[in-house]
Amino acid sequence: MTDVLLTALGLLGIALLSDLVLGVRHTWARPVPYLLGTAASVLLTVAGSAGLAGTPIRVSLDAFLGFGAAHLTVDRLSALFLVASFGVAIPVSLACAAWAVRPRRVTARGLGCAYALTLASVAVVVTADHVFVFLFAWESLTVAFYLLTAHRRDDRRRTPAIITVVMGKISGAALLIGFLLPAAQTGSFALPGFAALPHTGVRDAAYALLVLGFAVKVGLVPVHVWMPRGYRAAPGPLRAIMAGVAVNVGFYGLWRTLDLLHQPPPWLAVVVLLLGGATALLGIAHASVQTDLTEVVAYSSVENAGLITVGYAVALVGAATGMTSLVAVGLLAATLQLIAHALAKSLLFTATAGIEDATGTTELDELRGVGHRLRFSGTGLAVGALTLAGLPLTAGFVSEWFLLESLMQQFRLGALGYTLPLAVTGALVALTAGFAAVAFVRIVGLTVLGPRGAHEEELARDIGLPGKAAIVVLGAGCLVVAAVAPLEVRFLAAGLQDVVPRAVTASAVKEPWVLQPVYPGFSILSPSWLAVMLPLLFGAATLLCFAFARHRMFAVRRVPAWRSATGGVAGENQYKPFAFTNPTRKVLANILLTRAELRTVERQTGGRDDDPRRDAAGAHLGYTSDVVEAVERFLYRPLLRPLGSLVRTAKRLQNGRLDAYVGYMLIAFLTVLALVLILT
Structure with a gap:
């Protein structure tokens, strides 16, 4: 299996060089880096699967480095993240290959190079066991992100690229100091040696710095500001590489930190817990009111980062209090969320790339009913949205159930310093789940299934055959993973056994197809039976409706649309995505700092200026509403x-x-x- 890992890295190196050498002049050369990346992703997934099965994989780097033994090692935790990241990268890379051959999509060399560098950096970060190898790959990932976000060199994308690289440098600086502190104490740059670090103030400082460095990459408040801008600036399905694949290295770092340093300082566990809940609510609040599809998906990444971090923080609380079962349920909930996020986010960004390519826009008001014409991209958008909304039969439902169950274990902790933050975070997560349903109902109901847009006939063809295959695979993954959730839990128990004993995590499987939140007798869920019974019940209800309603079941009743203030407001007689989110802007006005304005946009000509009926009869009213990024306004702008x-x-x-x-x-x-x- 060592040869498999080396071959995969070699293919990524060839993909990088191929983009620089072949360029983009020839259509046949454009998909070459992505096809090579697909093959490398397959090999890395195979290597990860072998690592989960217990096959040792170790590549020595002593011949290249001169400061101690260094290796690329695939242990069980590394194997879990290799499978989670590169299993998703396979279909996304196919979508990138289909997108690259479209006219005027890739106009300059360097994009394929950045793609290959991203995948190679992820592979090295996940397998590195030496501080400087890890940091070198981490900085390479920052460079790759900059190249992806600054590929189109115009003023509109310059600022997102700068913000992305600045946050990447902050992350790298925090990790550098966080690694050097334990290295100075242990006298070794080998990561496994950090496990012997004594419990001192230096260890606590290193723990906090490492968590900070990884939190920047995953987009935790208040260092989340790069994520919406960076994802939007990246082109096409390469956003899915950033959001569904590369961001996982931040979570891997958090998991590895817990594995190496074990018990965190109590204050750190509480801070991470509250920041995770605040991140989730802030992310979904902005996702609910954005008018651009790309920004909706990007801000939902902030929300998902918060939810995953909440699960991780529950594990930190368990580690701080010595409760192994709480560590298990927290890490299990977080990892289930991570896999659901990787699948759904990759699917959403891939579908968004197909829609943008066909329509030339990502504005929600211009995309109403796009699913009627772009069947594959529209279906992928709907399945991904339902998954992130946490509806049954999707992986998001199982992961959110586990997360809420993990937060409900607060009564097992006696200290108020832990129970109160867990209760507050549970309320934040519950609010997040509710607003997530609102945010993604808008996507499914208005963007995918809504009234057909006025420019429907102008749409180009849907994403190519490899892109359609990618959407099918990712969409099926969102559904199949939920149906076989007990098998997934056993798979995760094997991958997490370096952090928490396998038997403890595996106890989440109460019966072959029934789950429980590790603690027996608390609650149970069978997503596998739901996958069988809900379709059967839906079919039975449909048959009953058809039997009793007969032809009336398909009758359509048409009536004139009712509109309030018809005499003063001009517009279409149907909901738009902007109008649908107006209640959300009102309810969350204190979080979003909503600014609304009602103004006259047109007046009737003629008549006397002193006629009091002139404004009442002839004025047409316009309504504008905007939201503000509070963290940027009150934290970063004063610092500028x-x-x-x-x-x-x-x-x-x-x-x-x-x-x-x-x-x-x-x-x-x-x-x-x-x-x-x-x-x-």
Whole structure:
């Protein structure tokens, strides 16, 4: 299996070079990097499956590095994330190949290179057992993200690319310090050696820094601002590579941190728990009111990151209190959420790429009823939306059930410092689940199944055959994974046994097809029986309706549409996605900082200026409503002012005079020398 891992990395290297050498002039050359990436993803999935089965995979890097033993190792936890990430990357890479051959989609070389670099970086991060190998791959992923978001070099995409790379550098800096602290204590740069680190303040500081570094990558509040902008700036289905594949390395880092450092400081567990709940609610609040499909899916990624982090925080609470069963239920809920997110997010971004390619827009008001024409992309969008809404028969339903069950175990903890944050977070997650249904009902009801848009006949053809195959595979995965959830739990128990004993996690399977939240006698769920009984009940209800209603079952009653304020407001006699979310903007006004304005947009011509009936009879009213990113407004924008002053001051120092630079160096040297003398 070592050869399989090396071959996969070699294929990704060839894919990177092929984009640089072949370019994009020839149509046949454009999908080559993505097809090579598909083959590499298959091999990495095979390597992960072998690792879960217990086959040792270890590749030595001693010949390339000169600072101690370094390897690429596939243990069970690494194997779990290889399968979860690259199993999704296979269909998404096929969709990327289908998208790349479309006219005017890839106009310059470098995009395939960034794609290959992303997959290679993910593979190395997940398998690295050496600090500097890990950090090198992490920084390479930051570079790849920058290349993806800045591929189209225009002013509109420059800012998202800069924000993405700045957040990536913050993440890398936190990880660098977080790794060096335990390395200084243990005298080794090998990650497995960190497990022997004594419980001291240095260990707690390293724990917090590592969690911070990985939290930036997954998009936890308040460092989530790069995610909506970065995902929207990336082209086509490559957004799915970022959101469904690459973001998993952040969660892998969190899982690995718990594996290596074990018991966290109690305050860290509580902070991560509350931030996870706040992230989930803030993400779904913005997803519910966005008017662009790409931004809806991007903000739902913030929500999913919050939900996954909540499960992880429950595991941290269990580790801090020494409750192994709580660690198991928290990690199990988080990993189930991670897999559901990887499948659904990849499906949504792949379907969105097909819709954008066919329509030329992602504005929801322009996409009403798009599912009537783009059957594959529309169906994929609907299945992905239903999965993230957490409806039964989807993987999202099972994962959200486990998450809520894990939060309900608060009564097993005696300390108020844990039970109260768990209760608050449970309320935030419940609110998130409710607004998620609102957010994705809008997508399914108005965008996919709504009234047909005015420009339907102008739509181009749906995504190509490989893209359709990708949508079918990902959509089936969202449904099949839920139907075989007990088998999935056994699979996850094998992958998580490095962190929590396998027998404890496997106890979530009460009977062959019945699940429980690890603790016996609390509650049960059988998603497999739901997958059988709900379709049967729906079929039985349909037969009864047909038997009693007969021809009336298909009768359509048409009546004039009712509209309020018909005399003063112009518009269509049907709901639009913008209007559908108006109650959400009102209810969440304190979170979204909603700003609404009612104004006159047109007046009747003629008549006397002093006629009081003129405005009443001839005014046409326009309604605008906007929301504000609170974190950006109250945290980052105030920080930009002193940062801008600092930059302007630094620019004054760059006067181009050699004697001035020598003077700066002398002042800096004397300052450092004085500090050394004082400290010694």
